[in-house]
Amino acid sequence: MNEWWRDAIVYQIYPRSYQDDDGDGVGDLRGITRRLPHVADLGADCIWLSPIFQSPQKDMGYDVSDYTAIDPLFGTLEDFDALIARAHDLGLKVIVDQVLSHTSDQHPWFKESRASRDNPKDDWYVWADPLPDGSPPTNWHSHFGGPAWEFDPGRGQYYLHNFLASQPDLNFHNPDVVDAILDTCKFWLDRGLDGFRLDTVNYYVHDQKLRSNPPAQVKPQVMATDLYGMQHNIYNKTRPENLDFIERLRALTDQYDDIMMVGEVGEMGHRSIEIMGEYTEGSARLHMAYSFAMLGPDFSAEHFRNCIEGFQRGAPDGHPYWSFSNHDVPREVTRWAEHAVSEDSIARLACAMLLSFEGTIGIYQGEELGQTETELVYEELTDPPALRYWPAVKGRDGCRTPMVWEKDAPNAGFSTGKPWLPVKPPQAAKAVDAQTPDGILAFFKQAIAFRKSSAALSHGKTVFLNLPEPLLAFHRKADKQTLTCVFNLSPKPLTLTVKGDGKLSGPQNATLAKDTLTLPGNGFAYIENDGTLTLKASASK
Incomplete structure (x- = not known):
């Protein structure tokens, strides 16, 4: 094994927003395949695709209804195979988001599970009786607002959902569930996939005793809608048994040639760095992990140093993955604007700093253009939390607007149809064809090439x-x-x-x-x- 991932540059593609080749306003696999030379020319080593599996799209694909089918919105299995082949021809690895902690409520597994309390999949999800007064079994909150429990009158029980009510959590205490999930992962490895990005990797296992969480030890500075952050979430995620499943999944990937797994640690603050360490310790768990530690508003030398040194202490034999932007947070050029001389200056500084960090580096589509957050009005929103809590919560749509290719083309070259999210002039102005020889895109290419040519930056x-x-x-x-x-x-x-x-x-x-x-x-x-x-x-x- 050459462990290609240790010094890799991973380029995240949000499929809905990269390139639409069939004119329906939503990006697709054929569009991504056509644009892969852009990624290869940048100097990246790997692409990460956000979910492309069959889904009702209630949470933009993070609600999977069939783990082994491509959603028709994006194309077909043949399109996927063609993408893999083209990427490999260009020297690019391919990893895909795996959303394993929960499914869509339209998944056949859940439909069968909710049908009765006595069927082959009756305990494939987390079901629990109401408390004597009819209230939910625990005080756990959903990330998207309200309790993490939804009452199902057919079974007369509640089911657990850490996100939308249409995203029921699987019961990883059931060995049949674990085997079924591993089978779906094997399906993609057998098709030539190079690895997985594991969504909410510390959420798989819940506390079997259904104990309620205590209050947060330190009250977070959050909106009143973020009830989740008001608890010390020790029973609804990051359970010790979670590592057992990680080790099963690692054993599966080790049967293949040089597969990589990177886990998203759903946690804030210093605890997230500790979990990164725990989940990458040794050689039987994740190859690497990242957290939201560098994806927030904090922008100080102390903060970045604490993140890196915290990981060094917590996992001296582990491997980190650092990024400044992704599909869940405001783009860093906008997020850190108060520290900037200009948009270009903060984009260059962020690029230079990120590419100097020890570990694997993640870049989110458009970051290489110095892209900014898109300002949207309510009528343009699609993100569930924003739709529910606007205007207190702006949501994630602002960082998910389409990639811009040709400044003066309709929708900046993304689509000939009406895009699912709008392309606005400030974003179109940063299109690939509008980049100058000394612009941000050229700087990213230069910085990536310098990192790769330097032993100190690659693995020092x-x-x-x-x-x-x-x-x-x-x-x-x-x-x-x-x-x-x-x-x-x-x-x-x-x-x-x-x-x-x-x-x-x-x-x-x-x-x-x-x-x-x-x-x-x-x-x-x-x-x-x-x-x-x-x-x-x-x-x-």
Whole structure:
């Protein structure tokens, strides 16, 4: 095994929004296949496809009704096979979202389970009797608002749903469920898939005793609608038995040649870093994991250092996956705007910083264009939480609007039909064909190529330097190469005193003259040196 994933750049494609080739306004597999050269030219190693399985699309494919069928919205199994073949021809690996913790309520398994309390699948889902007063069995909340329990009058019981009521949770305490899920994963591995992105990987197993969660130890600064965050969620997710299933799944993937699994840890704060460590420890669990730790508003040197060092301590033999954007959070150019000199400057800084981190790197479609969050009105929304709680909750549609290819084409080249989400002028302005030779797309290509050419950035170890905010700095060391990576996380210019010999290398927007490193606002530099270089912050310019 060459473990290709250890230094890979993974490019996330949101299929509904990448390229529509049949004109129905929704992206499809043939469109993705046609646009794969863009990903290969960027320098990525792998694509991650968000769900493409058969689904009623109540939660945009994260409600699966058939794990082994492609939704007609996206195409056919033959289209999928053609995509795999084309990707492999271009040197790209392919992984697909696996949503295993729950299904759609339209899945045949659930239809049979809810039919009675005495059938072959009666306990394939999490069913429980009401409390004596008729209320739900526990106090657990759904992520999408309200209790995590829905009453089913046919069975006279509640069923568990961590998300929409139309997304019932599977019962992973039932070995038949585990075997059935593993069979569906094997189906895709047998078709040549290179691995899985595991949605909500710490949600598979619930507490069999159905104990209620205690209040959160620290009250989160959240909207009143986020009742989920008001509990210490120790019984509805991240149960110890969850790792048993992870190990079963790893044993399956190990039967194939060089498969990769990356798990999404559904948790906030430092605990998410701890779970990443637990879930990647050793060689019998996930190959790597990522959390929402870097996908939030926090933008400080202390925060990024704590994330990386926390993982180093928690999983010294584990492997992290770091990303700044995905289909669930506002795009980082908008999210971190208060720290920016300009949209372009924060896009470049974020790119340079992310590609200097130790581990596997994830890029979300449009990130390589410096794309911003789309402003939508209520009538344009499709995301369930936003539809329910607007305007307190803006939802996730703003980061899911279509990829932009040709600035002046209808819908920026995404579709000849009416797109499922609108393409607006601020987003179209960043289209691929509107990118300049010194623009964000060119910078991403340069930064990715530099990372791949550098042993220090590809697989070097990280040692942080002690500098005050807003400076983030660390050495990356591998073989005989040391790179000192320095980032100014503020819009104000800063200077540092340099001791030791070094020279600027790779993409940077700083100057190094004698013993002084000058960083503009959102500035960054890679300094090649012999490992003895030191930096000291001096007065702002």
